[in-house]
Ligand SMILES: Nc1ncnc2c1ncn2[C@@H]1O[C@H](COP(=O)(O)OP(=O)(O)O)[C@@H](O)[C@H]1O
């Protein structure tokens with residue numbers, strides 16, 4: 025049985041539906057992420073799980089028990105808030121001890137558990153500091169320790185890394201993964217940053233306008249986005265209008281206006297004549313000198329429109345004869361080379377027959 | 386914020402803090418010194434002060450200065466009693482104001498933003514009418530023929546208790562003190578409570594705190610700076626207040642304020658009035674010093 029089950033949960037504010045018929049089932053020990061743009065209903069859903077808000081319809085079950093009559097303070101669920109919400113009048117140790125005190129733990133037990141929790145987040149020597157005396161990353165770790173110290177069944181994290189700078193963020197991501205693994209606590213994590221979701225999660229639910237667009241493992245969300253929203257939202261992707269010419273068990277043949285035939289991986293529920301888009305990731309597109317022999321079947325001539333150099337890789341934007349633009353990623357692995365092509369260069373772009381995805385309209 | 390310690394910054398700091406310092410010097414330190422000096426002098430025959438350094442008639446030392454009034458103050462237990470009673474009234478008024486103001490301030494701080502200013506306005510609205518008129522109004526309310534008195538006595542009568550006179554009693558003094566000073570407690574409390582981050586209460590609840598624990602462990606300790614400033618704003622003026630006991634109190638309800646007023650306006654003994662004032666100032670300084678020590682950041686830490 026799943027640890028947390030969300031059954032057809034809907035929450036409306038006036039005419040506005042913030043969470044629209046969402047169903048999710050989360051297993052014990054899972055690192056589950058709700059990913060979506062700002063305002064898509066992630067926090068609203070999280071507040072209902074924590075008990076601060078109730079669904080207008082649908083159910084939330086924890087260990088098979090409906091939580092509707094259980095107030096937040098009685099749910100074995102703790103939350104790490106985006107603002108950390110550390111108590112400013114308590115020391116780090118008192119902050120971490122708070123949930124234990126509320127649970128009526130004995131003072132001896134509290135002392136040892138708090139020490140253990142501070143060790144876990146590498147704040148052993150900070151017990152007597154006040155939150156105002158800590159850096160952002162340290163506050164964040166206190167918030168994690170406080171959320172985990174009483175061993176909740178479920179830890180909810182609402183964009184906890186949102187306020188940190190990029191470098192610290194990456195460090196905290198690694199700490200978070202380790203913490204979750206060591207403690208075996210189930211995490212429900214919220215973020216609007218797709219790279220963070222991909223890096224941390226066992227499974228991701230991509231949300232948009234209160235609905236779940238796709239729920240899957242990170243690699244499948246990235247590699248096989250189910251629709252245009254997911255494709256656009258996760259990573260970079262180039263999109264071209266296409267129509268299905270032929271379906272075969274091994275592949276699809278698409279017609280792309282102005283380019284001709286393109287081969288794409290086969291997909292269920294696709295019929296001849298369907299219209300949609302061909303979506304392809306920049307790293308799947310090979311860019312080469314236009315005169316070079318290319319053995320791949322999906323192979324077109326274009327012109328470099330511009331490029332984006334970010335150090336390790338350069339993304340080239342290539343305009344195809346049909347006016348569509350496609351992005352191609354090239355690692356700058358040759359020493360000293362910053363770029364291989366200039367704007368205006370004629371180039372060839374190509375990709376494997378099993379790269380890209382056809383997405384129905 | 387002015388950071389660093391460049392010459393320009395130092396000048397800026399003095400420009401900013403200079404005028405208020407000067408103000409304090411002129412209107413607090415100087416009068417206190419004058420008061421201290423006055424307390425050491427002799428009363429004049431028809432009020433005021435006897436002239437200094439008239440050696441021929443000087444019975445009390447060369448310059449006509451004396452500690453007599455202080456001896457007098459400490460020789461009669463009556464003054465200590467009045468001081469104690471005044472402090473008790475001030476403490477009780479402060480406590481009652483706190484108990485009444487806290488829920489009100491909390492209510493205002495937690496209502497919708499657009500209603501808050503209106504509610505604050507209602508709290509300070511009594512200031513729009515004259516202070517003495519409002520106290521005289523209480524004379525009528527507490528008077529023996531008032532609806533309020535009848536109601537109270539009917540209520541007491543139901544329990545077989547003899548009727549009481551409300552006016553000209555310590556009770557009436559307390560009512561007046563609380564009534565006059567309540568806004569001074571509400572405002573600093575509200576200002577403090579309004580700043581509390583609501584996420585802290587969510588966090589406390591999320592971590593297992595029930596409503597009482599959320600109040601006692603989060604709201605209350607964070608509000609202590611507001612409690613202390615409210616307490617100071619009630620306690621100190623109540624100590625010096627003479628109008629309320631004059632109008633609402635009985636003959637036995639003399640407080641320090643009345644005593645001091647009498648020395649200047651009644652018996653015309655300026656030196657003794659000054660001595661009483663000095664003693665009051667010292668007592669208040671001692672109490673606020675103690676309070677500040679208990680309220681220091683390390684213990685309550687709103688820092
Ligand atoms: N209490 C509320 N009253 C009215 N609208 C709300 C309330 N809470 C959230 N909303 C609306 O619901 C939508 C989803 O909000 P939220 O769940 O906070 O989004 P997210 O966390 O994904 O950014 C937003 O448009 C927000 O304005």
Ligand SMILES: [Mg+2]
Pocket residue numbers: 066067182
């Ligand atoms: Mg949110």
